[in-house]
Amino acid sequence: MSEPAEVWITGIGLATSLGEGLDANWDALNQRRINVDEKTFAPYIVHPWAQVNLDAQIPKKGDQRQMEAWQRIGTYAAGLALDSAGVKGNKEILGRMDMIVAAGGGERDLAVDCNILSLEAKGNSAPGFLNERLMNDLRPTLFLAQLSNLLAGNIAIVHGVTGSSRTFMGEEAAGVDAARIALARIAAGQSDIALIGGSHNGERKDLLVLYEFGDFNLKGKYAPVWARQAHAGFALGSAGAFLVIESKAHAQARGAKPYARLTNVVADLARRERPGAVTATLERLWSKLGKLEGKGAIITGATGAEPATSEERTFLGEHRDFAVRASGTMFGHTVETQFPLGIGLAALSISRGALFPPNDPTGLEVEMSTPPSQIVVVGAGHWRGEGMALVEAIK
């Protein structure tokens, strides 16, 4: 086997609750500005998407209409990433660019659901009642806005990324694996350049129901991730986060400037019924990342859900020479998107020569005064799946 190819992050696209683009997000992080809505979904808390001019990345209104919010957010952020990498509209590169999207599913039509439940409660239980309502009430193209792989499909249609199109599902772990597989393929020479990422619309009552089944939603009053021990849970966030990653040789050949190197991505599935399994798994993944020099940083997607967050806190306690930031504090929990978002924030921090400031009354997050050269991105899912990435400065 030849030496694995070095892989660079050459494009970052962020469209989050803090704004669109790298400057808006960076400024908000540095000002510790959080966009949180405690009222619209009360008692539930969400981080609403900062509205943008969709036309800037999705020029055709017809395309916008064919999508639900999660697809618009993702397609928009993917466009930002392609712009950032300088490959937007470059048909030659886009036609062979690989794509791995981490996705959940789309919004339901809440009115249709509730009407059916209401009619059923009033005694409408005739055979075919449900069929008749669904046939009449569902928008024919709604399905396409719900299908997991149609975010990738829309990115292909709107931006022309067609080398390949793969969609990974499975909550937080999907985002880890999208990065892991894309990196492995480029490192092994199976691919030269890839678009990876995800999007999430947290302003959805159907999603709140799903997480409420497990009592995972943060309720009442917002608190930073590390300050939720008395009231565990997460506030869903809305964000799209996409990255362009490519081999160093490919980037240099086209004169692309890197934000950072994506050195390694590792993942596992802890058997969480055993107390301490998450801590032990994170420790094992840490040891597989490669040489860590200390005095680095950790950007974690810790959710605030228990017991995973407490187990992660124990792990972090063993690595106090790394300054910690919880992306969930600033952006909310964006599930499949949290890990690509973390990689994007890590690459951005490295390229700006500073880690953004802590935002944590508990003191777990501390100031970091030196430019970070190594940032470990951590993703332990609220329910399952653990992953880590090592993002490094290119010296």
Place this chain on the structure above:
Amino acid sequence: MAAPRDKFGRPIVVVTGMGVVTSLGAGKADNWKKLTAGESGIRTITRFATDGLKTTMAGTVDFVPVEPFSSTDLSERLADIATEEAIAEAGIGSKGDFPGPLFLAVAPVEVEWPQRMELGRALGGDAQFDYDALLRVSGGGRFAQYHRRFMFGSVADHLAETFGTKGSPISLSTACASGASAIQLGVEAIRRGEADAALCVATDGSVNPEALVRFSLLSALSTHNDPPQGAVRPFAKNRDGFVMAEGAGALVLESLEAATARGAKILGIVAGCGELADSFHRTRSSPDGKPIIGCVRNALSDAGLVPEQIDYINAHGTGTPENDKMEYLGISTVFGEHASQIPVSSNKSMVGHTLSAAGAVEAIFSLLTLEHQRIPPTINYDVPDPAIPFDVVPNKARDARVTAVMSNSFGFGGQNAVLILTREPV
């Protein structure tokens, strides 16, 4: 001895275990017998009332009881059955300890109507039915099992725990190409040298009212309800849509080196994989066929084969007017004159369209075609379409010399994936 490599210097990827369940039955033997006898697994739906539906038949798997029903529960059960068969045949690892990663093709997961109605009933009859009200009764642990059930990763979690696969299991969707993509991910992992073995599973238990209505509203389904066995008519002039079906396929992939070292029986080779996305439309292929053509060429090139070396095509062949026309355009463009001589048949004429599972189910049937040197037919082919002059192996199975098979999978969202399967390393 040097490690066995293909002509590109990559580890050769072999299949050492297969398991399959479809509407025709459970297991390779039963499926192959019925498939080559030209039997249809399509039947009138009895799982739920079909009043008011335009399509009332499907390739349901009714012999695997799931109560109360959810498509995700059935998908999980079907995946279990196929995986057990595949691992038993491969004789790999030990019970609950599969020595490699899991790649699972699975339909997108969501809360389904029986569970949503249960939630509605928790509200009581006089309540205001909105999602705020549903939210008030969702918590407190009463429905905790539905959080676990309706996580997208839940089926993969279950398989990973049951069969002891290693690392982070991947759940993927490339719509109706998902099964082929799962195999491709396994092939790539072995070629990278990351793993000596991979478990590639694809499953779909999607026949529920809303799923049927969704495809129906997109005018994708056949409405030839009577007799149901005659509904799927790939490549025929009177084809009018696909028929939803359920099933699962599981394959144990290994490097030839690892398989040989442990003395495993080799069932076939995954010689090449190709993919290429289509940016034309959400549900339709580019009219010039370029993405399909490019995808087929990518697969051939990945296998290091030329079109003349393929001697059977296991078609995507859904039986929709659009798919079959575009598949002909793609194949005839790449294969030229050879396209009129090569047998091209559709398993879906018998098992229906197993959606997320189809790519793996049909890869298994392709490998069985290689093993038995017998090509399953395209049934319900009574009215040829002059615009599609394929040799579709009409209505009766045929003995043939088959050394290399191409298996096609195309899906909504511009998904195209093609596998090349061979008997011997190429």
